[in-house]
Amino acid sequence: MSQLYRAAAPDGLIQFPLDSMTLIFQKSSGITHMVADPVPAIIEVMAEDILTADDVAQRLSASYDLEDTADAADIVLARLVELCSLGLVEQV
Amino acid sequence: MLAWSRGTGVGQVARLHHLYLTVGPARFRVASTWRQPLDQLAALYKDYPASQDGYADFTVRLEPEKPWRRYIRPSVHISGDYWLPDAAPLPLNQSLLAAEMGMNLQMALGWRRHLLLHASSVEKDGKALLMTGLSGSGKSTLSAMLAEKGWRFMGDEFALLNPDTGMVHSFPRLISLKNEAIAAMQAIVPDNRFGPLMKDTPKGDIRHIVPPLDSVNKMADPAKPALLLFPRFGYDPALRDMGKSEIFVRLTQASTNYVALGEVGFRALTMFVDTVPVKAIDYQSADQAEELIDGLWGELS
Numbered sequence: 001m002s003q004l005y006r007a008a009a010p011d012g013l014i015q016f017p018l019d020s021m022t023l024i025f026q027k028s029s030g031i032t033h034m035v036a037d038p039v040p041a042i043i044e045v046m047a048e049d050i051l052t053a054d055d056v057a058q059r060l061s062a063s064y065d066l067e068d069t070a071d072a073a074d075i076v077l078a079r080l081v082e083l084c085s086l087g088l089v090e091q092v
Numbered sequence: 093m094l095a096w097s098r099g100t101g102v103g104q105v106a107r108l109h110h111l112y113l114t115v116g117p118a119r120f121r122v123a124s125t126w127r128q129p130l131d132q133l134a135a136l137y138k139d140y141p142a143s144q145d146g147y148a149d150f151t152v153r154l155e156p157e158k159p160w161r162r163y164i165r166p167s168v169h170i171s172g173d174y175w176l177p178d179a180a181p182l183p184l185n186q187s188l189l190a191a192e193m194g195m196n197l198q199m200a201l202g203w204r205r206h207l208l209l210h211a212s213s214v215e216k217d218g219k220a221l222l223m224t225g226l227s228g229s230g231k232s233t234l235s236a237m238l239a240e241k242g243w244r245f246m247g248d249e250f251a252l253l254n255p256d257t258g259m260v261h262s263f264p265r266l267i268s269l270k271n272e273a274i275a276a277m278q279a280i281v282p283d284n285r286f287g288p289l290m291k292d293t294p295k296g297d298i299r300h301i302v303p304p305l306d307s308v309n310k311m312a313d314p315a316k317p318a319l320l321l322f323p324r325f326g327y328d329p330a331l332r333d334m335g336k337s338e339i340f341v342r343l344t345q346a347s348t349n350y351v352a353l354g355e356v357g358f359r360a361l362t363m364f365v366d367t368v369p370v371k372a373i374d375y376q377s378a379d380q381a382e383e384l385i386d387g388l389w390g391e392l393s
Contacts, residue, residue, distance in 0.1 A: 014355070016362045018336040025358040030351065032344070032358060034337065 002054065004092040005080050007046040013088070015040060026088065033086060038064075042079055043088065050092050053077035108153070112143035113195075116252065116263040116311050117205065120195050121148035125155050125162055129187035136188075136266055136287050136300065139308050150174070150202060152194035157181040170194045174201035186290045189298055192266060199250055199263070200348040206252035206261060207353060207360045210346040211320075213251040213260055214243035219318035220260040221389065222251050222368075224346045230325040230381070233273040236301060237378050238385070240280050245307035246315065255353070255360035258367070259314035264307050266300035274299045276378065318392055320370045323381065327374035331384060334372055340365050 014025040022040045024033040038060065045059035057072040066072055083089035110123040111130045115137075124130050152172040156162040166184035172194055179197075182190045199208065211224035212235035221243070223231040232248040239245035246262040253260055266287065269277055274289070274297060287300035302308075322334065322342070343361055344350050350357045371388060375381040 014358065016358075016366075018340060018365070020335070021337040023340065023358075023362065025355060027355055030354045034341070 002052040004050050004052060005046070005056070005084070005089050006048070006050045006092050007043045007083075007089050008087070009048060013043070015043075024088065029087060031087075033088065038075070039079055039083065042076060042083070046089070053080055056080070108155070112146065112148060113137050114141045114143060115195070115265050116247070116261055118150070118199060118203065118263065119143060119148045120198065121151045122191050122194070123151060123153050124187070124191070126166065126168075126184060126187060128184060129154055129168070129191045132188045132287065133191055136302050139302075139305055140311075150195070150198035152191060152198060154187060154190055154194065170197065172198055174198050180294065182293070186293050186298075188287060188300070189290055189293055189295075192268065192300070195265065196249060203252075203349060204352065206254055207357050207364075208347055208349045209251045209253060209343060210249070210348065211251040212248040213246040213262070213315075214238045215246055215262075215313075215315040216243050216389070218315055219392070220246060220251075220315035221385070222260065222317060222320045223323050224251075224320065224343070225322050225324065228325065229323045230273075230375070231323055232268060232270075233276065234323060234378070234381055234385075236267045236269065236273075236277055237280070237382065239267075239304055239307060241382070244310055244315075245303040246311075251317075253317070253360055253364060254314065255356045257314070258317070258360070258363055260317045261314045262307075262311045264303045264311050267303060269299050269301060271296045277301060317364065317368045319388060320364075320368050321385070321388075322370070322372040324372065324374045326376060329376065329380045329384060330374040331388070332372040332374075334370050336365055339370050 012027045016023040021034050021036055024035055042056055045063055046056060053076045054073050057076045080089055084091055108123040109127050109130050110121055111133055113120045150173050154168050157167045157169045161167045167181040168187045168190040169181045170179050170190050170193055174197055211222045212231040213220050213222045214235050223234055225231050235248045245264055247264050248267050250263050251260050252263055281301055285302040290298045373384050
């Protein structure tokens with residue numbers, strides 16, 4: 001069975017796009033994260049749902065014009081693992 | 093003014109002189125074993141508003157490192173409400189510097205009413221120019237120079253950003269000049285506004301200037317931040333744009349209380365980065381810097 005993930009609740013995060021980077025302030029930890037694409041999009045499409053990396057990749061494909069959909073799930077999975085270590089996503 | 097305070101050794105009660113100072117929104121009680129730094133502070137801050145009620149936001153304490161160091165090779169240990177465990181003591185002839193460092197330390201570690209940016213600031217027409225950068229960038233000297241040329245001096249150490257209004261508040265302590273900047277400012281500032289020359293301090297030669305009286309009288313007036321500069325001394329004159337990501341990161345590094353303020357600090361700093369124009373500025377002389385700054389200021393709407 002594929003690993004399930006859930007993003008931190010949207011009302012616990014403040015996103016602020018700068019130039020090529022986006023700031024994410026996490027209220028619970030008080031930590032400011034500076035992230036690049038596609039992290040803001042991943043968190044946005046996850047909303048408050050419990051999803052696999054494939055689910056997230058499909059939602060991204062539906063919402064964004066991805067250049068390489070074949071590798072999308074692998075890229076999303078790598079980002080989800082990183083976001084778990086930051087506390088912005090948790091494994092369920 | 094005298095106060096009694098427990099201090100220099102086990103079972104001893106040390107008698108401390110003290111002085112109240114109001115600088116911008118912050119009120120300090122500086123307590124010292126020796127009169128010397130307080131006499132110097134009283135003279136240099138004579139035009140600042142007096143404390144009306146004996147209330148202080150912070151206490152700075154200047155005491156001997158060891159009881160016998162009050163008399164034998166006197167050395168001044170800096171402490172107070174906030175202190176650093178590894179702060180090196182200073183000789184008594186640098187006790188004015190110790191007092192100033194002590195006030196800086198209280199603000200850096202304890203102030204919570206504003207987002208603190210390690211920056212100098214000057215004001216003209218209700219708009220503030222901020223300058224931030226590493227030590228040696230010239231931000232203090234530039235603010236001192238501009239203060240003699242029609243700008244209101246707001247501070248050379250901390251700019252206080254109001255998280256509710258986005259306005260910058262003044263914190264016009266004495267202007268701290270280092271090394272070559274001392275001679276440069278002696279050419280344009282009268283002698284009676286200078287404090288004592290302190291040679292061979294841990295920061296090099298230091299001499300303080302009293303800000304212009306108008307800056308002191310208007311220190312309660314905030315200003316809208318209109319331009320932020322990252323000056324760099326010693327390079328061919330140039331102006332460069334900076335990305336907002338780099339600006340944000342460098343300002344978090346330049347703030348001593350960004351983390352402590354949490355969400356309030358985040359909202360204040362993002363609003364600042366989003367709305368205030370920024371330039372990196374290289375220069376080799378004060379005249380070059382002034383010309384570049386005047387040009388940028390003229391372009392502001």
